[in-house]
Amino acid sequence: MLYAILCYDSEDVVWAWTKEEEAAAMARLGVVVEKLAKQGRLGPVARLLPTTSATTLRKGRDQLVIDGPFAETKEQLLGFYIVECTDLDQALETAKELAGASGTAGAFEIRPLAVFRPGGPVG
Amino acid sequence: MMDLAWIEAALVSARPKAVGALLRHFRDLDTAEEAFQDASLRALKHWPLNGPPRDPTAWLIMVGRNVAIDGKRRQAREAPLPEEDRLSDLEDAESPMAERLDEADYRDDVLRLLFICCHPALTLAQQIPLALRIVSGVPVREIARAFLVGEAAMEQRITRAKARIAAAALPFETPGAVERAERLDAVATMVYLIFNEGYSAAGAERDRAALAGEAIRLARLLLRMFSNEPEIMGLAALLLLQHARTPARFDAEGAVILLEAQDRGLWNRSMIAEGLALIDKAMRHRAPAPYQVQAAIAALHARAARPEETDWAQIDLLYATLERMQPSPVVTLNRAVAVSRTRGAAAALEMVEPLGDRLSGYFPFHGLKGALLCELGRIDEARTAFGRAIALAGTVAEAAHIRMHLDSLTKNS
Numbered sequence: 001m002l003y004a005i006l007c008y009d010s011e012d013v014v015w016a017w018t019k020e021e022e023a024a025a026m027a028r029l030g031v032v033v034e035k036l037a038k039q040g041r042l043g044p045v046a047r048l049l050p051t052t053s054a055t056t057l058r059k060g061r062d063q064l065v066i067d068g069p070f071a072e073t074k075e076q077l078l079g080f081y082i083v084e085c086t087d088l089d090q091a092l093e094t095a096k097e098l099a100g101a102s103g104t105a106g107a108f109e110i111r112p113l114a115v116f117r118p119g120g121p122v123g
Numbered sequence: 124m125m126d127l128a129w130i131e132a133a134l135v136s137a138r139p140k141a142v143g144a145l146l147r148h149f150r151d152l153d154t155a156e157e158a159f160q161d162a163s164l165r166a167l168k169h170w171p172l173n174g175p176p177r178d179p180t181a182w183l184i185m186v187g188r189n190v191a192i193d194g195k196r197r198q199a200r201e202a203p204l205p206e207e208d209r210l211s212d213l214e215d216a217e218s219p220m221a222e223r224l225d226e227a228d229y230r231d232d233v234l235r236l237l238f239i240c241c242h243p244a245l246t247l248a249q250q251i252p253l254a255l256r257i258v259s260g261v262p263v264r265e266i267a268r269a270f271l272v273g274e275a276a277m278e279q280r281i282t283r284a285k286a287r288i289a290a291a292a293l294p295f296e297t298p299g300a301v302e303r304a305e306r307l308d309a310v311a312t313m314v315y316l317i318f319n320e321g322y323s324a325a326g327a328e329r330d331r332a333a334l335a336g337e338a339i340r341l342a343r344l345l346l347r348m349f350s351n352e353p354e355i356m357g358l359a360a361l362l363l364l365q366h367a368r369t370p371a372r373f374d375a376e377g378a379v380i381l382l383e384a385q386d387r388g389l390w391n392r393s394m395i396a397e398g399l400a401l402i403d404k405a406m407r408h409r410a411p412a413p414y415q416v417q418a419a420i421a422a423l424h425a426r427a428a429r430p431e432e433t434d435w436a437q438i439d440l441l442y443a444t445l446e447r448m449q450p451s452p453v454v455t456l457n458r459a460v461a462v463s464r465t466r467g468a469a470a471a472l473e474m475v476e477p478l479g480d481r482l483s484g485y486f487p488f489h490g491l492k493g494a495l496l497c498e499l500g501r502i503d504e505a506r507t508a509f510g511r512a513i514a515l516a517g518t519v520a521e522a523a524h525i526r527m528h529l530d531s532l533t534k535n536s
Contacts, residue, residue: 012136013129016340021128049393052346052359053400055407067404068350088403112400114393 002043002122006077011050043122046082047115054111055088059099065092070109082116130170134163137180138260139344143232144184149191150295152239152285156257158187165190180229230348231297233258237310237341244291249284251317251334256281259337268330269320307349311358311414314341318362326373327518335366346401356405357415363398364421367391378523383430395425416445435464452478456488459495468498486515490525497532506532 017025036042051069058064081098085091088110095108138159145155162183176182240254252270255261267277298306321335342359349355371385402418420441427433442458456478463471472495475488482488493508509529516522 010133010136013132015343016132016136016336049397049400050343052343052350053397053404055404065407066351067356068347088400088407112396114396 015050037120040120041122043119044082045115045117045119046113049112049114051111054109055092057092057095057099057108057110059102059107060105063096063099069111070107072107075106082113127167127171130167130175133175133179134166134183135260137183139233139236139258139341140180140229141183141187142257143229143234143236145187145191146236146239147232147295148188150293152257152288154191155187158191159183161190161194162187231303233344233348234298234303234306234310235294237313238306239288239293241309241313242288242291244287245284247316249280249287250313251320252277252281253284254313254317254341255334255337258341261337265330265333269324269328269334270331271328307345307352307355310345311355314338314345315358315362315414317341318365322365322369323517325369326377326379326520332369335362335369338362339366351408353405353408353410354412354414356401357412357418360398360401360405360418361414361421363394363401364418364425367394367398367425373520376523377520378527379520381524382424383433387428390425398422399425411444411448413445413449416441416448420445433464435461439465452481453485453487456482456485456491459491463495463498468495471495472499484515486512486517486521489515490521490528493525493528497528502532 033042033045054069056066056068056070058066083091083094085094091110091112095110099108141162142155142159145158146152149155149158165186166179166183170176236258237254240257241250245253248270252266255266255269256263263278263281264274266281267274270277272280294302315338318335318338321332321338324331325335326332339359339362342355342362346352346355346359367390368382368385370391371387371389372380374380398418399422402415402422405415405418420438423434423438423441439458439461442454442461446454446458456475459471459474462474472492475492475495478488489508489512493505493512496502496505496508506529509525509532512525513522513529516525
C-alpha cells in the first residue's frame with residue numbers, strides 16, 4: 001500500500017527560517033528520507049512554494065480562476081498531479097482540461113514546486 | 124514539548140494582525156503595543172504547558188485585550204488583577220473570537236497599522252524605523268544599528284514619531300475601495316523603500332542588510348491579504364528576484380560584482396522560483412504597472428542561465444514601458460545599459476549624456492558613463508568619469524568596484 005504523508009505547518013514560520021535553520025531541519029529530515037530511499041520505499045518528495053504563489057481553478061460548469069490558495073473547508077484534499085508546465089498559463093490550461101474531464105464540482109489549486117525529488121521504484 | 128523558537132516565530136508572524144486589531148480596539152498605539160507585549164509574555168509561559176492555541180493570533184488579541192482592560196481598571200479603581208488562571212482561561216473564548224475576526228478585518232487592521240507608519244506628518248527617517256518597530260517588532264537596538272545611530276537616539280526618534288501620530292487624526296473608520304487602494308499604494312512604496320535600505324547595504328552592513336528580509340516578509344503579508352492585486356504580486360516578485368542575487372553581489376573583499384560577472388550558481392533558486400511564479404500570476408491580470416514591469420525585467424535576468432542568454436531587446440522594451448509610466452532619469456539610465464547591449468556603446472552614451480544635468484550627483488551615472496567611454500576607447504574621459512564616481516560612492520563596496528575599473532585602465536594604457 002502506498003501512503004502519502006502531507007505536511008502542514010505555518011508557512012510564515014517556515015519561510016522565515018534562516019539559511020542555518022533551514023539547513024538544520026533538512027539535515028534532520030534527510031536522515032529519515034535517506035533511510036527510506038535505501039529501503040526502496042521512497043516515492044516522489046515535493047516541497048511547495050508558499051500559498052501566495054497559488055492560483056485556484058473552481059471546477060464545474062463555469063470555470064473560475066481565483067488568485068490565491070484553495071481556502072474552503074467544505075471540500076477535502078482527494079489527490080494531486082505533478083505536471084511539467086512552461087508557465088502558469090499552461091498549468092491553468094492543463095488544470096482546465098482535467099477539470100472538464102472530472103465532471104464534478106470542487107476545485108484545483110495550482111501551486112508551483114520549490115523542490116522535487118522523483119524517488120525510486122516503490123509499491 | 125514546544126520549541127521556544129517556534130513560539131517566537133509564531134509571535135513575530137502574528138504581530139501585525141494582532142497589533143493592528145488591538146489598535147482598532149484601543150485607538151492608541153502605545154496601549155496596543157503594550158497589550159501585545161503582555162500577551163506575548165503570557166504565551167511564552169502558557170503555550171509550552173498547554174500546547175499552542177488553535178489560532179495563535181486570535182489568542183494574542185483576546186489575551187492582550189483582557190490584560191490591557193484589566194490594567195486600565197486597576198489604574199482607575201486600584202482593584203487587584205484577577206487571578207492569572209482565570210484571565211488566561213481561553214478555551215471557550217477562542218473560537219467565537221476567531222470566527223468574528225475574519226480575514227477582511229485583519230486586512231484593514233494591518234493596512235491601517237502600516238498606513239499610520241507612512242503618515243505624511245512623518246519624515247522618511249521616522250517612517251521606516253516606526254514600521255520596523257511597530258509592525259515587524261524589530262527591537263529598537265537592532266533598528267538603531269541598522270541606521271547607524273545610538274539606541275537612545277533611535278528610541279527618541281520613534282517616540283517622537285508616535286507623538287506626532289497621536290496628535291494627528293488617525294483613520295479608524297473602515298476604508299472605502301478608493302481609500303483602500305490609496306493606502307495600499309502608500310504602504311507598497313514604504314515596503315519597497317525598506318527593501319532598498321537593506322539591498323543597498325548588503326555586503327557591507329549586516330544589520331542594515333537584514334531590512335531586505337523584513338521587507339519581503341511584509342510584501343508576503345500584503346500579498347496574502349490582497350491576493351488579487353497584480354501590483355502587490357509585482358512588488359513581492361521584484362523584491363524576491365532582487366534579493367535572490369544577494370549571495371553573488373559582492374566578492375570576498377566586499378567589492379560590488381556587477382550582474383553579468385556574478386556567479387549565477389549562487390543565486391537563491393527557490394526565491395527565483397517564487398518570484399517567477401508571482402510575476403506569472405500578475406501578468407494574467409493584464410494591468411501592467413511599475414512594480415510588475417520592474418519585476419519582469421528582473422525575471423528576464425533570472426531566466427538567463429548565462430549572461431549571454433539575457434534578452435536585452437526585451438529588457439530595453441520593458442524599460443521603455445517603465446519610462447512612459449514613471450518618467451525618471453534613473454529609469455533612462457538603466458535603459459541605456461540595455462541599449463548598450465542591443466545597439467552599442469555609442470547609442471547608449473547618446474542616451475546617457477543629456478541626463479548629466481539631473482544626475483551629476485548620482486554615482487551610477489558616472490560609473491556607467493565611464494564604462495561606455497571606456498568601451499569606445501575614450502580613455503581620458505573615462506578616467507574623469509570614474510574619478511567622479513569614486514567621489515560620489517555611497518559605500519566602500521561601490522568605491523572598490525570603480526577603483527578596479529580605474530586600475531585596469533591604467534594597466535591597459
